[in-house]
Amino acid sequence: MTVVARTWNRLTLPGKVVFTVVPLLVVLAVALVVALALFGEAVLEILGANLPIVRFAVAATAILLMTIPTAFLIIYMEMKGIALMNLRIGPDRVGPFGSLLSVVHGLKVLMKEDFTPTGADPTVFTLAPVVVYLSAVMALLVIPFGPGLFGVDMNIALLYFFAVGGLTVVGLLMGGWASFNKYSLLGGLRSAAQIISYEIPLTLSVVGVLILAGTMSLNQLVQNQAGWFTDWYIWQQPLGALIFFIAATAEANRTPFDLTEADSEIVAGFATEYSGMRFGFFFFAEYVNVFIVSALMVTLFFGGWNAPFPFPATSLELDPASLGIGLLLLIAIVPVVATLVFAAPFWLLRPAWPAWYGLVIGFVLFNLVAVAAVVGWAYVSFDWVAGLVWFLVKTYFFVFVFVWMRGTLPRVRIDQLMNFAWKWLMELAFINIFITAGAILVIDALSSGS
């Protein structure tokens, strides 16, 4: 037992948590499978009876897991995008076009020393990244990714989003305070001042949409914008969308409002003393936040998962099961034939190449075509796939805008930041609300009068 005890004692606090929670989850999952095998009927009945809880558990797990590839993708986008804007090459070593570098980044932060500075408050220091990360994940819970693809359908989803999103500042302040470093402290205080100031125009900017929609449920908001792209709220709320975008940039601590981690002023702000996975959580949370504010921008003003035009209802009438033995032949023969067909032009036009070059290119091309075909089939066959595709396309467009701004703009100063929030954005948000409410009143009066 001494070996186990010594190993246990050597673990840091996060290690202890991980080594407790992960086996627990594994045991629960195994128990579920075993229970399903032994008492299938009864277990299914219990699960069916508690469907909302099961659905929530599955959705929460999926969203928690989804944050990691999302962060990887955005980190890669940022590295490559800024590199191209800087006329650099950017990552090009790990994976095709360096696309796996962010995965390596993730592994790197896992393997680095997780250091607590002398004088820091270890408990608060450890909890701070958890709070920041969890607030990001919890905010993601209400975002509708597609028809039926959402964590929880709350009737006050927007309110919940702002409430949970505001928790980020607690984490940043905790990290800044507990680090026992003056740069961190300044960064934490800056984040408190900045995020709380920008919370106000951010919340006020969506009031116009709320007046128009009459609901706070994000699903309902998206359904209200169904149809052509002219039905999106951006056309009725351009000012609101602009204010929302600017305030959301400040909320996500992105350039030009990245004062909390201003590297040329306060080194790395609240994250100065963090290393290892605790820094990794801050790092991930930042990029998840970028995704979240882009997603909310899309949901509120750009039609969410709606296509910009009503897609004609098509159906392929394709049931794979009806093909019978043909399906088997399809799977067995088509890849080989297609690979050879795609390879043929390279063999004919590039005789100097070794033959396997053509084979590899043909196989890759076949895979691309096959994936495109499957996605296309799924797009027309399943509503949620179509919705997810449009949602992600729009969201990543805004993520790209954030990356673009980071590559282009310098940082504002703290007094300019505050002036901008309190003297411009808040007034504009109020004007937006008054105009929207006035327009609604006028339209109501006209329509009831006639």
Place this chain on the structure above:
Amino acid sequence: MKTDTRHASADDPRVFLDEQVGIFEQIPPYPPQTEREAEFYTLRDGEMFINIGPHHPSTHGVLRVIMKIDGENVVDLDPVLGYLHRGVEKLCENADFHHTIAYMDPLEYVASLFCEWPAVMAYEKLLDVEVPRRAEYVRVLTGELNRISSHALAMGFHALDLGGLTPILYSFIERDEIVELLASITGQRMLFNYYRIGGVNGDLNHDFMSRLGTWMSRAATHIEANTGLLNENEIFVRRNRGLGAMDSQTALRMCWTGPNLRATGVPFDIRRAHPYSVYPELDFDVPTRSEGDALARYLIRIDEIKQSLRIIDQCLHEMPDGPITAKLPRLLRPRPGRAFASVEGPRGEYAIYAVSDGTDQPFRFRIHDPSFLHLQSFNLLMEGRLIADWMAINASLDPIMGGVDK
């Protein structure tokens, strides 16, 4: 039990240390020695010290500044110098005249030629050497190239210190081509060690001339394009306009020179005021601006790049043939006497005051560096400013710590 005299480590509660660590040590570790020090290091209510540098992303080397801040406001600040001090003056006084030129380079590691230049000029005055005209033209040509590379870098770092990631890399495109150009005739990319007493080390070669022609054909448009990202950027302009404004009288009293002085409206350029080399024969303007703020200091560097391009153009057209070095003995023993030589560098007036006692080593070797004099104005410029402003002001003054610490 002795454990009560030992303190638990904050890193690992099972480890006990002999002394309590982690509490900030007193800055400075000795009791205050002057009135100013006593006043600075006394904290009033709500104030705290923050240490910027010597290892900090935006201190342009190893400048250290202790700031007394109240929230984001800088109440007072105290620059601490000497982290790059190597005793160059004393080294030079113990070196052969030829050797001292190599010691000059690292003083001004962004535009090294401008520290070599006054040294060789001072020695030439001591030795009464006539420098061949071709050598003078080569000096002007390489010097102006080096000035462009330095100004391009200053612009990029100004943006970087304000948080803009991209302009620095655009600047480095120009700078990289220029240092490659200079490397093709000097053999070095950074510390050229190119000027010699009575001339230069090597003649212009084909590589240099062909690359210079290619670069000159697009330099003006490139620099124009690079500045577009900043000059028309509302955030950049707003952060710099009116920041660290200096009036011309104070600037003169604080011994400012170079672009920083000309940004306050004083048209003082040593190339015109105390002409040296072949500058009297060349046609160029001395750009000035009246605002004297960080934006003016940034913009005047762009104007100077344009003037430098003009000078390079004229040098290439009027370059005479002939020798590139005067005939001098290997061992130099100048007559006893003193000589002062100053040149207009990218940061201001670089000057050397050399005293010879008739031996082969300078008796006294005094280096005048403009960055040092610009740094002493921090307290004037930072009156009632924020922490972030210090980075902008520092970048706009564009100090090089090699010369400051000597």
